[in-house]
Amino acid sequence: MKAPAALDLLTAAFKRLPGVGPKSAQRFAYYLLQHDREGAQMISRALSEAVERIRHCARCNTFTELEICETCASPRRDSGLLCVVETPSDQLMVEQTLSYSGLYFVLMGRLSPLDGIGPKDINLDRLVTRACDGVVREVILATNFTQEGEATAHYIGELLRARGLKVTRLARGVPVGSELEYVDAGTIAHALRDRRAVDD
């Protein structure tokens, strides 16, 4: 007994999704065919439309349907500030703070030598060109505070400072709302070193 070919192909296709193995792929296929054929068609259409329409912004590299994304094209943004993030979700998180009005550069990844991801794979040449346009006066590194994110920030920092740009990094410290008892020592050490005067 064999499963129908169209079903095998669908299961194989779902295995292309990150973190989805044979069992989950089969579960997705069975579920959609049995309970949600409308959802299956919806996913199919959304995928082909996204592949057709979504590309990278020519300036900041984020996902967009336009040549230059809305943020980069906005006249209300401070074009002297450039915030470097790993992904569009990180960019969204910074936006949600409502406390940043500059522009962005989205790496779409981080340096990860073990996974074979080098400077070219995260568009560092484009970042350098973008940052050295003569208008940007400060580059804020907002990559993650993981080992790979820190290494990426360090690498980019060296690269841009060599070209005479001012480079800053998001502050490390105690998260808002947290109790010192449950914060790790490394974080407290950073918070101590970067302490601020109370009248600041």
Place this chain on the structure above:
Amino acid sequence: MKAPAALDLLTAAFKRLPGVGPKSAQRFAYYLLQHDREGAQMISRALSEAVERIRHCARCNTFTELEICETCASPRRDSGLLCVVETPSDQLMVEQTLSYSGLYFVLMGRLSPLDGIGPKDINLDRLVTRACDGVVREVILATNFTQEGEATAHYIGELLRARGLKVTRLARGVPVGSELEYVDAGTIAHALRDRRAVDD
């Protein structure tokens, strides 16, 4: 700042998959657009083809591209035996034992009153018609040994025995390769009750 519409639609579509929440859906969308656009198109095509081609076998209710599936149509199968399973994956597991040559009926689910799944939702009327065709002499209940699977087996058993059919259930007992120390008491109790003579 908003995400592009095509990206939002794709993320929303992925949330239709079972067990996939907003974060996973976004991860799927970003991953495919960034790293595997070919895979995205592959999934899109596989979905629309599967929805178009896959239907239920008119006899056994499993997924098939034909009116009657290959197993039901095979002349080498013993049409006097009918094995009732919950899903096509369960059917595949029974097939892989290479020790069953009868036919199947796939419920595509199990009785689950709490989830609102009643006898009609798992095609029990079709199962009764199928089992009472005059050729079937024994119905083997191979639903899962979970509470819902057991309840489903019990319900189907009552239904078919009332119509004079011979109904059997897969044996419960100690799994092959397991140590008694790590087997639960209920399983050992069943294995004791159903013990076999050694010369059997």
